[in-house]
Amino acid sequence: MQGFVTFSRNVFIPLTRVCRNSCAYCGFKRGVDEEGALLDYHSVVGLLRRGALSSCAEALFTFGEAPWVVEGFGDRLEEIGFGSFIDYLVECSRKAIEMGLLPHTNAGVISFSDLRRLKSVNASMGLMLETTADLEAHADSPGKDPATRLRFIEEAGRLKIPFTTGILIGIGESLSDRIESLEAIARVHRRFGHIQEVIIQNFSPKPGTKMSRCEPPLASTMLEAVSLARSILPEDVAVQVPPNLIDPKSLVEHGASDLGGISTVTIDHINPEAPWPRIEELARRIGMPLRERLPIYPKYVRDSWYSDEIRPLIEMLSDREGFRKV
Numbered sequence: 001m002q003g004f005v006t007f008s009r010n011v012f013i014p015l016t017r018v019c020r021n022s023c024a025y026c027g028f029k030r031g032v033d034e035e036g037a038l039l040d041y042h043s044v045v046g047l048l049r050r051g052a053l054s055s056c057a058e059a060l061f062t063f064g065e066a067p068w069v070v071e072g073f074g075d076r077l078e079e080i081g082f083g084s085f086i087d088y089l090v091e092c093s094r095k096a097i098e099m100g101l102l103p104h105t106n107a108g109v110i111s112f113s114d115l116r117r118l119k120s121v122n123a124s125m126g127l128m129l130e131t132t133a134d135l136e137a138h139a140d141s142p143g144k145d146p147a148t149r150l151r152f153i154e155e156a157g158r159l160k161i162p163f164t165t166g167i168l169i170g171i172g173e174s175l176s177d178r179i180e181s182l183e184a185i186a187r188v189h190r191r192f193g194h195i196q197e198v199i200i201q202n203f204s205p206k207p208g209t210k211m212s213r214c215e216p217p218l219a220s221t222m223l224e225a226v227s228l229a230r231s232i233l234p235e236d237v238a239v240q241v242p243p244n245l246i247d248p249k250s251l252v253e254h255g256a257s258d259l260g261g262i263s264t265v266t267i268d269h270i271n272p273e274a275p276w277p278r279i280e281e282l283a284r285r286i287g288m289p290l291r292e293r294l295p296i297y298p299k300y301v302r303d304s305w306y307s308d309e310i311r312p313l314i315e316m317l318s319d320r321e322g323f324r325k326v
């Protein structure tokens with residue numbers, strides 16, 4: 001055990017909530033004409049400014065998958081002055097870098113050429129595998145096809161992108177599905193060496209969704225999942241748990257070593273009902289010191305897994321070990 005638990009201080013930017021999928025548990029997705037469907041550039045810059053003023057090091061760009069295939073999205077994008085969503089994302093990422101924040105983008109499944117383009121303006125990227133099982137919860141979500149997601153995670157490995165993935169617990173998968181999912185992630189990491197962390201995330205029911213009446217997983221199930229992850233994943237892959245969704249103390253005792261991005265500026269837009277705990281309070285609750293990292297893990301900082309465009313900022317923000325400079 002390393003004697004401390006890591007986290008990243010981030011500002012959460014839900015660039016668009018429009019999505020081609022319809023997951024049965026999703027409370028994030030919006031229609032193209034609904035409020036919050038697409039953030040304009042002015043709003044993004046406002047969030048980045050708040051993040052920079054609050055000493056955040058990470059700009060977390062999260063959005064629905066392939067919003068451009070949804071009817072009407074192109075018109076909304078044109079209204080804010082952009083013809084391509086990836087162009088808009090690159091512009092926002094460059095602004096983040098200029099303001100001293102390292103982008104980490106959860107882009108959903110995108111093309112290899114878009115992924116390569118995004119690598120140059122991202123310190124790290126992510127895509128939840130969620131599960132290798134074919135589940136009812138994903139019946140209307142073509143992008144949640146496990147083989148497609150695993151292929152995408154491999155492509156990120158080919159491009160040497162420090163990568164975050166994870167599994168979702170309690171969406172209808174079985175224990176053997178969880179084991180299979182973790183083994184699949186471990187295999188990809190052994191080939192490409194790019195998985196920096198695996199999130200073990202508990203399903204949390206959202207009002208108005210198909211799964212609103214489903215029970216979240218038991219604490220014992222989460223402990224079991226974290227223990228499994230720690231025993232299946234290679235040692236250099238961190239196990240992450242979200243401290244606003246579950247009390248992390250016992251999960252840390254079972255092998256979790258990272259608390260993910262904690263925002264001092266914005267809510268968790270995926271789980272808006274779950275406020276972030278205060279960082280000082282978390283350390284007290286866990287009974288272990290917290291150490292701030294960048295969105296890119298120390299090992300990948302030391303091994304220079306980043307583009308020339310992002311290099312000056314990483315060098316400015318990191319200490320000799322690759323953690324955030326204090």
Ligand code: SF4
Nearest residue numbers: 019021022023026064
């Ligand atoms: S892919 Fe993400 S945003 Fe889209 S419906 Fe599923 S959970 Fe919601």
